[in-house]
Structure formats: C-alpha cells, structure tokens
Amino acid sequence: MTTRSISALALLFVIGMSSIAAAQRPRREVQWVNPDIPKMPGLTHKVLESKALGHQVGYVVWTPPEMDTSGETRSPVIYFLHGAGGSEKSDAAGFASQVAGAIRGGKLPAAICVFPNGGMSGYRDDAETMIVDELIPLIDKDYPTQAKPSGRVICGFSMGGAGSVHLSLNHPDLFCGAGSWGGALSFRGSGEDSPLLAVAKQNADKLKANKYSLLTINGDQDRPDAFQPLKAIFDELGIEHRTIVLEDTNHNLGKYHEKTSGVMLTFLKNQLSMAGP
Template sequence: MKQTTILSIILLLVMPCIAQDAPIKLLVRADDMGASRSANVAAMEAYEKGIVRSVEVMVPGAWFEEAAMLLNDRPSLDVGIHLTLTSEWSAVKWRPLTACPSITDKSGYFFPFVWKNEQMPQASIVESAWDIGEIERELRAQIELGLKRIPHVTHLSEHMGCLSFSETTKQLLRKLASEYGLSVNLENVSQFPHWSGNTVSASEKAGNLLREMDRLSAGTYLLVEHPAFDDLETRGMGHVGYENVAEDRAGVLMALTKQEVRDKITQRGIQLISYRDMKRDTATRTADDRQRARPEVKWVNAGLPPSKGLSHHVLESDAMGHEVGFTVWTPDGYQENAQVRYPVVYFLHGMGGNESSDAAGFSSWVAKAIESRVLPPVICVFPNGGRSGYRGQVERMIVEELIPLIDGEYRTIPKAEARGVVGFSMGGAGAVHLAIRYPKLFSVAGSMGGGIRLEGDELEQALIQALPLWKQRGFGFFLVNGDNDRPQAFSAFSERLSDAGVDHQRLVLEDTAHNLGHYYERSVNPLLLFVGKHLKF
C-alpha cells in the first residue's frame, strides 16, 4: 500500500512535465484577401497586431492586386492561393479569369454557392453541368497568376470548400497542389473548436475564443476565419441568410487582435505556426520514409469527371496479368455520324498519374484545337501506365492489346498514318520510346517535359533501324522542354533526327519548370498543330 501511494505521488509530479513537453500548435488563418479592401487591411492588422500566421488570397477578387502588393511587402507572412469558384455576395461579384460557362451564371459571374441553396434555386455549382476541364483551366490560371504576383506562396486552399463536392474535384486539388509544389500534409491537424459565427456577438466571440484556448490539449489545430472592418464596403456584402457580414467579421478581427487573447497564447505556451512551418516539418522526412509512404499503383481508376465525350473502360490484360483501366474521349459528332472514321491520338500520363488524371485536361485542349481547325477531329485514348516508363509489360499491353482493341471497338482509321502518341514527363519519354521501338505503328510522337537517353545496345540498334523508316514514312517528332526542366534532354536525339532528315521540332520554353499546366499553356497548341499535319488519312 505504501509503495502504491509513493508511485501515485510520483505520477502526479511527473505528468504535468510530460504534458508540458507535448506542445499545443495553432495555425490561425485569415481568408478572403483580394475580395475587398477591408479584408486586405484587416488581414494585415490580424497578422501584425494579432495571432494570424497565414493568409489566403482570392486571385479573381477586385482587390487582388493590392493584396499582392501588401503581401510582397511582408515576405515573412505565409500566403496561400484561395482557389475560387463561387461569388457568394448579392451586390459584390467576381468573374473567372478564363472562359468557363459551365460554372458561371448568365451574367458571367461565378455561381453564388457550391451546394444547393433552397432559398436561391439554380445558384450552385452542383446544380450546373460543370465541366472538369473548364474547372482545371480556371484553377491553373488562378494559381499561375497568384505565383507570378506573389512568389512566396506556399499552399492552396478552397474558397467555400469549392472543390469538396466531388471525388473528381478533390483529386484535381491534390493533383494541382502536388504539381505546383503547394501540398501541405494536414493529416494530423484538428479543427479548432467552434467559437464564432454570425449569431455570436463581438464580446462573446472573444470570450469563446479564450475559453476554447484554455481547453486545448496537446496537438495541432487549424483556426480559419474572415476578419474585416465594419465599414461601408463590408456592409455592402451579404446574401440571403447572412446579412450581418460587417458586424460578424469586425467581431472576428477584434477577437484575433485582443490583448487578452495574445496573453493567453503566451500563458499556455501555444505555438503559433503557419503552413510554411508545416511544410518545413514535412520536408525533414527521410528519403526512406517517403519511399515507404509511396502508394501502390492502382491500375483501375474509374472516377472520371462528368466531361463531354469521356468514358472509362477496363482491359483484361494478359500482358499485365490483371485488369488495366483506360479512358477514351470521342469528339463532337462521333455518335451522330456513324459512317465517319477518325485518327487516334494516345496520351501517356506522367509519373504518379493514371488513365483518368489528365484525360479531361488534355481532351479539353484537343476539343478547342478541333473547333479552331488546328487539328482534325480525333479520338483520344489515355492508358494507365503506372510507373512503368511505358516499358516491359505496359509496353506490350499498349501495343499488343490496347491498340487492337481500340481499332476493333471504335470507328478509327486503323493504320499507322492515322495514329499518334504524345505524353508528359514519363509519358513524353514513353511516347518517344514507343516510336523508336515500333517505327511502323505511329506517324507522329510528341513529348512535353520528357527526355530520352540513347543508352544500351538494344535501343541504339532500334534507333538505327527506325531512322530511315521515319524518313521514308514522313514521321514527325515534337519535343519540348522548359529552360528549367532538362532543356538538353533531347539534344542528342534531335541531332540524330537532323542527320537522318527526319522532320521534327525541338523547343525550349522560357521560364518553364516541370509543370504540366505551363506546358499546356505554352506549347500544347503548336504540339497539336504539328500532330495534325502528320496524321494522314
């Protein structure tokens, strides 16, 4: 009994020390910079006089340029691009940066809501025939302008959860964040307990915030709010069901800058952190940790966006020994014109992609090229190549199984002169590799951000045999890299093509890194024009 009592006393003395060693981390985020001048200035005040450590900027907002200037004057302030697909206020509106009629109203503004609102019918994205290709182009435009104006952006976030309504849009968010280097792992982050809201007075807000801070246990928490001033500008904002925007958001600003709140942070030893801090922590993982975290290849990915012309299919592959997914896009008129046959362009995704990841984006560019007569109407096929480099079993699957299947089940022109292969990154390298290995299978190949190393006797011998065949058949290569993305990756290959008189274009894009969005914007139209010239039918 005496021993038990002593042990209990020791535990009582030690436990507080253990609790103090486990920190409380709090990420306080201010949203909607760019939407108004009031939001811009209030966010700065909440950072400089309060507890905000990250801010989110809406690129389509009318006050974005001022927000960019304010943020460039404060490079230590963590910034995220607040991806925007809605314009919620009744009297203050913003439009997209690109043409995206599937997610805008008849006046060209974003819809007010993501989800259906019973008080305002037909005013949400989910009630529209949204197009994932349009959404992707718009988000890329916002990201690229945001990065151009504010180079120290660290992450992406969603205005009104605008990408949460579909697995397809969630996947798009993950893809864009990864591609632009703006991913942050929030897996172990908890939402800060509810403390505010438009029915809570300013004085109650501060009291609630203090109370919830007192209750926090060890862990990492995210507090998201929208500080602003109660001024004429903010009083002009509101919609049905949320009319007291100015009063509500001024109360938030008051709470976030209150001295008692700052004192509570100090008293409890709460660590105020930013997304930048979280990225830095994540970056400390070892290469072995990253390798262990690498997901297994998923060979069938049926979650296609509702985009016109796209359909997902599954191939029972003997070459692979299991099912493999592929996506097909057919152009306008395919269903109606039963007598017409079409050339085919195969698009090979990059490392980490799959048959669905680039289908909507690339096919939307193809559709525009067809509409503007840059490219004849074509069928596009997107196979899942895993992480194979399009060699080995995947190479056999495409050549021996998929191409015959497409020619058998679709109204293709089943000959090499009407067949092309293009790709990005690993897929670009794969397109060139397949062209070398099978010089009579395609009439044109294109690579964005890929490369080829002419190493090994087998590939060298294949190239020697292919060169005169390409010359004879009028084969073409379109090879493009960024100046910050292995600009010399095709230099030796290009010299061999020149020496053999094989038609090709080799481009190096200025100010371009390994980013599919950049390649789309800066090179996909000349790529498709080149492809169209080499499809003979």
C-alpha cells in the first residue's frame, strides 16, 4: 500500500469517527424552569403545571405600572418567543425595557408582556398546545387582559420569530398580528414547501376578519428571502405582509434591536390600536 493510500485511509477514518461522535453527541438539555431572571420593576417569574408537556414550565410576565389593576380598563398583551437555546428569561428584561420606554413615550398602549419557555420545540407539538390551550387562558384569567384577537400580538427572534408566524397563522382566532426578527419559513431551503403556505390560504378569511398583519425582518446575511413564498401568497390573498431586509446584518438579536426596535414596536402598536378598552 502506498503512502498516499495510507493517508487517504487515515483521512476517511478521521471523518468516520467525527461523524460517529457527532451522532452520539447528546442533544442540548432543555431547562424548563429558569427563575433567576434579571431584577426589573414589573418583571415576574411564574411556573405553569403543564399537562401538555407533562411537567412544569416557566414563563415570565411583565406588567406596566400604568396597568389598571381594578380591571375596569383591559390591557393588550404582547407575547415574545425566544430563539433556540434560550428560555423564558432570555430576552424578557431587554424586550420589556423597550416596551416600557415606548409606553412612557406614548408610542405604545400599556401592554402586558408574556415570555413563554418553548425549549427547542420550534413552538410546535406539545409546546404549541401548552401556549395555546394552557398559558394564554391562564394569562387572561390572572390579568386584566383584552381577551380577544385584537388584544393580542406575538413576536420573537429566530426560532421565536418563526414560531410567531406559525402560531399566528395556525390560530387566527388568537392574534391580530405577528412580528419576526431573523425567522424563516424553513431554515433549510427556500420555504416553498412550507405547510404554512396552505395554512395561510385555509385561514385567510379569519385572518382578514381580524385585520391580521405580518412583519418579517431579516438581515442581508440572515436568509433575506426567508418569507418571500409566504409574501406571494399574502399578496394574492390581500393580507398585509411587510418584509424588511437590513443591510450588514447577520443572525444577531442585538443588531435587530438596534436597527429596528422602533419599527417593530410601531407595528405592534398599530395592530393593537384596533383593540377596544
């Protein structure tokens, strides 16, 4: 056997062992309850006994000081979904701080913010059931919310951005709008085979009845065409879908916040402005 053949065999051995190691590498363990949240006025960590998941799951709620605790005036709710590898505490203080600033500046109604823990689920299957059938009804029970589609919006980053689109299209009776930072219909490929395209057509009448609108923001280095197949469907159906592509932007939530926090919050305000007291 030649030296070249031995080197080739050695390379194949290394590649093979690397593949085996990757296959045997344990998946990232999900921590479903994370109570060590940052200290911030109005920010509270809570635990839900989830039948859907079969275990406890944490969530964070931020309430604005302007909230009417008497219940005479009902508050809209913003649900924010974290990205892969995050948890209920990941973006709670950062996003709630932006919402608080917008409320103080008169640029947003006194909205409650809710931060679920979706693990690594993509906000599908049992995690979807937990949010839709358990968490949202619990929030409406425990807080003076506007418990109707025009009083709820949902947004998020990465997996959470994709999850916001998924949940809002599949449950048009729950939300009047969704916003996505750095999300995608499919993280592999163009998304032209996404089941959400058929879902959008199926639920078009309900979406339009609730004056639903979608805002998707992607960087030019972060799947800039991620939602184009859905936008084409929305254009055909007459449903509003604004897409924004940011220059010199990769998959970084800080950059999205820095460049378009105001845009996202204005979008949410416009959707919630249709909600009555």
